[in-house]
Amino acid sequence: MDPSELQELAARERAAQPKIVIRTCMSTACLAVDSEPVKAALDAAVEETGLKDRVKVVGVGCLGLCGKGPLVAVDPTGELYQHVTPEQARSIVSSVAGGPVTAERLDPTSPFFSKQVAVVRENSGMIDPERIEAYIAADGYVALTTALRDMSPSDVVDAITASGLRGRGGAGFPTGLKWAMVAKSPSDRKFVVCNGDEGDPGAFMDRSILESDPHRVLEGMAIAAYAVGASQGFIYVRGEYPLAITRLKKAIQQAKRLGLLGAQILDSSLDLRIDLRIGAGAFVCGEETGLLASIEGRRGTPRARPPFPAERGLWGFPTVINNVETLANIPTILRKGPEWFASIGTERSKGTKVFALAGKILNTGLIEVPMGMPLRTIVEEMGGGVAVGKAKAVQTGGPSGGCIPAALFDTPVDFEALAQVGSMMGSGGLVVMDEADNMVDVARFFMEFCTEESCGKCVPCRAGTVQMLRMLTRIADGEGHEEDLETLESLCTMVKSASLCGLGQSAPNPVLSTLRYFRHEYEEALRRRRSSHEESGDKAGDSAG
Amino acid sequence: MGKIRFASVWLGGCSGCHMSFLDLDEWLIDLAELVEVVYSPIADAKVFPSNVDVTLIEGAVCNEDNLEVLHTIRERSRLLVSFGDCAVTGNVPAMRNPLGDVDPILQVVYVEAADAQGQYPVESGVVPPLLPRVRPVHECVRVDAFISGCPPSADRIKAALEAIVAGETPHLTGSQLKAG
Amino acid sequence: MAVITLKINGKDVTAHEGQTLLEAARDANLPIPTLCHLHGLSDVAACRLCIVEVVGTPRLLAACVTRVADGMEVSTNTERLQEYRRMIVELLFAEGNHFCAVCLANGNCELQNLGAAVGMDHSRYEYLYPKRSVDITHERFGVDHNRCVLCSRCVRVCDEVEGAHTWDIAGRGGKARVIADMNKPWGDASSCTTCGKCVQACPTGAIFRLGATVAEMQKDSSRLELIVTAREKRQWVR
Numbered sequence: 001m002d003p004s005e006l007q008e009l010a011a012r013e014r015a016a017q018p019k020i021v022i023r024t025c026m027s028t029a030c031l032a033v034d035s036e037p038v039k040a041a042l043d044a045a046v047e048e049t050g051l052k053d054r055v056k057v058v059g060v061g062c063l064g065l066c067g068k069g070p071l072v073a074v075d076p077t078g079e080l081y082q083h084v085t086p087e088q089a090r091s092i093v094s095s096v097a098g099g100p101v102t103a104e105r106l107d108p109t110s111p112f113f114s115k116q117v118a119v120v121r122e123n124s125g126m127i128d129p130e131r132i133e134a135y136i137a138a139d140g141y142v143a144l145t146t147a148l149r150d151m152s153p154s155d156v157v158d159a160i161t162a163s164g165l166r167g168r169g170g171a172g173f174p175t176g177l178k179w180a181m182v183a184k185s186p187s188d189r190k191f192v193v194c195n196g197d198e199g200d201p202g203a204f205m206d207r208s209i210l211e212s213d214p215h216r217v218l219e220g221m222a223i224a225a226y227a228v229g230a231s232q233g234f235i236y237v238r239g240e241y242p243l244a245i246t247r248l249k250k251a252i253q254q255a256k257r258l259g260l261l262g263a264q265i266l267d268s269s270l271d272l273r274i275d276l277r278i279g280a281g282a283f284v285c286g287e288e289t290g291l292l293a294s295i296e297g298r299r300g301t302p303r304a305r306p307p308f309p310a311e312r313g314l315w316g317f318p319t320v321i322n323n324v325e326t327l328a329n330i331p332t333i334l335r336k337g338p339e340w341f342a343s344i345g346t347e348r349s350k351g352t353k354v355f356a357l358a359g360k361i362l363n364t365g366l367i368e369v370p371m372g373m374p375l376r377t378i379v380e381e382m383g384g385g386v387a388v389g390k391a392k393a394v395q396t397g398g399p400s401g402g403c404i405p406a407a408l409f410d411t412p413v414d415f416e417a418l419a420q421v422g423s424m425m426g427s428g429g430l431v432v433m434d435e436a437d438n439m440v441d442v443a444r445f446f447m448e449f450c451t452e453e454s455c456g457k458c459v460p461c462r463a464g465t466v467q468m469l470r471m472l473t474r475i476a477d478g479e480g481h482e483e484d485l486e487t488l489e490s491l492c493t494m495v496k497s498a499s500l501c502g503l504g505q506s507a508p509n510p511v512l513s514t515l516r517y518f519r520h521e522y523e524e525a526l527r528r529r530r531s532s533h534e535e536s537g538d539k540a541g542d543s544a545g
Numbered sequence: 546m547g548k549i550r551f552a553s554v555w556l557g558g559c560s561g562c563h564m565s566f567l568d569l570d571e572w573l574i575d576l577a578e579l580v581e582v583v584y585s586p587i588a589d590a591k592v593f594p595s596n597v598d599v600t601l602i603e604g605a606v607c608n609e610d611n612l613e614v615l616h617t618i619r620e621r622s623r624l625l626v627s628f629g630d631c632a633v634t635g636n637v638p639a640m641r642n643p644l645g646d647v648d649p650i651l652q653v654v655y656v657e658a659a660d661a662q663g664q665y666p667v668e669s670g671v672v673p674p675l676l677p678r679v680r681p682v683h684e685c686v687r688v689d690a691f692i693s694g695c696p697p698s699a700d701r702i703k704a705a706l707e708a709i710v711a712g713e714t715p716h717l718t719g720s721q722l723k724a725g
Numbered sequence: 726m727a728v729i730t731l732k733i734n735g736k737d738v739t740a741h742e743g744q745t746l747l748e749a750a751r752d753a754n755l756p757i758p759t760l761c762h763l764h765g766l767s768d769v770a771a772c773r774l775c776i777v778e779v780v781g782t783p784r785l786l787a788a789c790v791t792r793v794a795d796g797m798e799v800s801t802n803t804e805r806l807q808e809y810r811r812m813i814v815e816l817l818f819a820e821g822n823h824f825c826a827v828c829l830a831n832g833n834c835e836l837q838n839l840g841a842a843v844g845m846d847h848s849r850y851e852y853l854y855p856k857r858s859v860d861i862t863h864e865r866f867g868v869d870h871n872r873c874v875l876c877s878r879c880v881r882v883c884d885e886v887e888g889a890h891t892w893d894i895a896g897r898g899g900k901a902r903v904i905a906d907m908n909k910p911w912g913d914a915s916s917c918t919t920c921g922k923c924v925q926a927c928p929t930g931a932i933f934r935l936g937a938t939v940a941e942m943q944k945d946s947s948r949l950e951l952i953v954t955a956r957e958k959r960q961w962v963r
Contacts, residue, residue: 299893299894303769304769304790451899454899456898456899458772459773459817461898462875462898466820466898466899494808494813497776498773498809500771630826633846633847634824636825636826637824639824639852642852643855718844722840725825
C-alpha cells in the first residue's frame with residue numbers, strides 16, 4: 001500500500017460512516033458485566049426498527065468509566081448511558097427516533113470526562129479496535145507516512161526528543177534519548193520491543209490501550225523501528241490479557257495484509273516484522289532485562305546493568321524497549337507536532353498520563369490528564385471522592401510506589417513532584433484509600449506481592465522481602481515489638497540500596513512512605529500488642545524484654 | 546568489689562558447651578578467684594537467685610519450661626549471654642522445625658516407633674509441653690552477648706569470660722565468630 | 726591494553742582496561758567479600774556482597790561486574806557497606822537451615838567464613854526453618870537444599886565449564902531452588918556427566934560427595950581455575 005492508497009481508504013471509510021453511531025464498550029471490564037448481550041440487543045433493535053441505513057452500532061474500546069459499565073455512547077448527540085441492560089438497549093435505539101430512554105444517563109460533561117486531555121486515548125471508545133479501516137479513518141498511519149516520506153530517521157529521533165516524552169512505564173527515562181542511543185549503536189540487527197507486561201496490582205492502562213487501539217501501538221513501534229534502524233519487533237503481553245492478545249494478533253494480521261507491516265512499508269525502505277510473545281505470570285518479566293531474557297527463552301531474571309538494552313539487548317543486539325503507553329504517544333506526537341505535545345504538562349514532565357483509578361474511589365476507571373494536574377482534582381473532582389468519609393491517602397506506582405496522604409493532595413502529578421513526596425509516577429495505577437484502610441496492612445499487602453514476585457536471584461530482595469513481610473505481618477497482627485520497627489527500617493534501606501533490579505530496589509517504598517506519613521498507625525499497632533499481652537499476663541508468647 | 550555473681554544454665558542443649566567450659570582446665574582456678582558461681586547445672590543450687598551479674602545460657606528454647614525459666618533468668622540477670630550454637634541459632638534441636646507441627650513428630654516418635662503401648666508422654670506439671678517451634682534464645686528475650694560454636698572452644702569461652710570479668714560486655718571478632 | 730588509574734579507599738591503584746573493580750581491588754590487596762563470584766565463571770552480581778560505593782553514582786555497584794574507569798573513586802569498606810554485608814549474611818543464615826554442627830562442610834565452608842568476616846555473632850532476622858529436601862539419588866554425589874544459598878555457581882560451572890547444563894534454577898523468590906535437568910532426581914538427570922565440578926564449585930555443604938561425614942569435606946575450587954586457565958590461556962598451571 002502506498003500513501004495515496006492509504007488516504008483513499010481513509011476517505012472511503014469516513015464517507016461510509018452513517019450519521020448516527022451507537023458505540024458500545026467491548027473491553028474487558030464492560031464485557032465482564034455482559035456488554036455483549038447489550039450490543040446484541042442494540043443490533044437487533046436497529047434491525048427491527050428498520051434504521052439500518054441511518055444508524056450503526058459499533059463495538060468500541062474502553063470508554064473510561066469502567067465502574068459504571070456496560071457503557072453506551074451515542075453520536076452525534078453525545079448521550080452517554082451507564083449500567084445498560086439489554087432491555088434498556090432497545091430504548092436507546094428508539095430514542096434516535098424521538099422515543100423515551102429507560103437507560104440511566106451519565107453526564108458526559110462531568111469532571112471525570114471534561115477534565116481529560118485525550119492523546120493516547122483519543123481513539124479509545126471511539127473506533128472499533130478490530131477494524132484497521134476504522135483506525136485509518138481516524139488518521140491512523142498518517143504519522144508513519146509522514147515519518148517515512150518526509151523525515152529522516154534522525155529527524156524522527158529529534159522530534160521525539162523535542163517533545164520531551166518520558167517513559168510511561170514508571171522510570172520516566174527520556175524516550176528520545178533512549179532512541180538516540182539505539183540509533184547510534186553500530187549493528188546491522190536491532191530490535192524494538194513493546195513492554196506490555198503491566199504487572200502492578202490495580203493498573204490497567206496498558207490493557208485498555210491494547211484492547212481499544214492496538215494499531216496505535218503498532219504504528220508507534222514502526223516509527224521507532226524506522227528511527228533506530230530495527231527490522232524486528234516484539235510485543236510482550238502478559239498472559240492474563242487474552243482480549244488484548246486477540247486484538248493485537250488481529251491488528252498485526254490486518255496491518256500485514258495492507259502492507260503496513262512487512263517489507264517496504266508504504267513504499268519506503270522500512271521492513272518491519274512484529275511478533276507477539278506471551279508472558280506466563282511473572283511480574284519480574286516486566287523489568288526490562290527480565291523481559292528480554294524471557295523473550296530469549298531463558299528464565300526471566302534481571303541482569304546487572306550496564307550494559308543497557310540500548311547497547312546490548314535482545315541476543316546482545318541494540319534494543320529499544322518501551323512501555324505500551326509510551327509507544328501509544330508516538331503517532332500523535334508526529335501528527336500534531338512535538339511543540340504541541342511539549343505545550344501540555346509541566347517543565348520536566350511533558351504531555352499526558354493515563355491513570356487507572358481504583359480502590360475506594362467512586363469513579364473507578366481510566367482517565368488521561370495533563371501532567372501537573374493536582375492529585376486533589378483527580379481524586380475529588382474526577383474520581384468523585386470516596387463513599388464514606390474522606391479519602392485518606394492515594395497510592396501511586398503500585399508495589400514500587402508510595403502512599404501520599406490527603407494533606408498533600410495538592411501535589412501535582414509530575415515525575416519530580418511525586419518522587420519528592422516519597423512516591424513515584426509508576427505506570428499509572430492510582431489506588432485510593434479511605435479511613436477504614438489500615439496503612440500497615442497496605443504496606444503488608446504490597447510487600448507480600450513483592451515476596452511472591454521476586455525472581456530470587458539476589459539475596460537482599462529474595463530474603464529481605466520475606467523478612468520485611470514477616471515483620472509487617474507481626475506488627476499488623478498486633479504481635480510486633482519496638483525492635484521490629486527499627487529492624488524493618490534498616491532492612492528497607494539496605495534492600496533499597498543493594499538489590500540488583502528495580503523490583504527489589506523499590507519493594508521497600510510502600511513501607512518507607514507509610515512510615516513517613518502514617519507512623520502513628522504502626523505505633524498504634526505496637527501499642528495494641530503491648531496492651532493485649534499485659535492483659536492476659538501472657539508470657540508464653542514472644543517478648544524480647 | 547565483690548566477686549562477680551556468675552550463673553549458667555542449659556535449656557534444650559546437650560551440655561557440650563558446659564563440657565567445653567570445663568576444658569578451661571587450670572584457668573578455672575583463676576576464674577574461681579573472680580567469680581562466685583551462684584547457679585549452674587554443675588554446681589549445687591536449687592533455685593535461680595536474684596541479682597546475678599552474668600548468666601551463660603546453653604541450649605535452645607524447646608518447651609514451655611525452657612521459656613519460663615528463660616524469662617525468670619532474664620529478669621534476674623544483668624548480662625545474658627547466648628552460649629553455643631543451640632542458643633544462638635537453634636542448631637540441632639531446631640532441626641525439628643522444618644518438619645512442621647509438634648503432633649506428627651510426637652506421633653512418629655512415641656506412637657509409631659514404640660515397641661509397646663505407644664503414647665504421648667503427658668504428665669501435667671512434670672513433662673513440659675513442647676513449643677510449636679524451637680527458638681534461639683534471642684528470639685524470646687533480649688540477649689547481651691553471643692558465643693557461637695558447637696561447642697565453642699575453650700579458647701573462645703576464655704576470650705569472652707576475660708571481657709566479662711573485666712566488667713565489659715564480650716564482643717568476639719574474626720575467627721572467634723565462626724559457627725559450628 | 727590501556728592502563729587505568731583509579732582510587733580505591735583513598736589509595737591510588739592501577740588496573741588494566743577491561744578489568745572489574747573486584748579484580749583491581751584484589752590485585753591491590755584490598756579484597757572485597759564475595760559469594761556468587763568464582764574465578765573462571767561468568768559473574769552474575771547476585772549475592773550483592775561485593776557492593777561498593779563509587780563517587781558520582783547514587784547506586785551501590787557490584788564490584789564483580791563493574792569495569793574500572795579512569796579517575797574512579799571507590800570505597801569498598803565504609804561503615805554502611807560493612808553493615809549491609811552483615812545484614813546480607815544474616816539474611817542468608819536465617820533463610821535456609823544452616824546447621825553447621827552436623828554438616829560435612831563444617832570448618833571448610835565459605836558461608837561460615839563469611840559470617841566471621843562480616844562480624845556476624847547472631848542473626849537479627851527470624852530464622853525461617855523452611856521445609857527443604859535432600860537428594861541422594863545420584864551414585865556419587867548428593868544435594869542438600871537446606872544448605873543451598875542459591876549462589877548459582879553450580880549452574881554456571883556445569884553450563885560454562887563442563888557444558889552439560891545439568892543444573893538450573895526453578896521457582897521464584899523464596900521458593901527458588903536448584904534443579905537437575907527438568908526437575909528430575911539427580912540420579913535420573915541424563916545430562917549429568919558425574920564430573921564433580923559442581924561439588925567443587927559449591928561454597929557450602931549443599932552439593933557434596935556421598936560418604937563424607939561431618940566436617941570431612943574439603944573443596945578445591947582452584948581445580949576449576951586450572952581448567953579455565955587451560956582452556957583460555959593454553960597453560961596447565963595452578
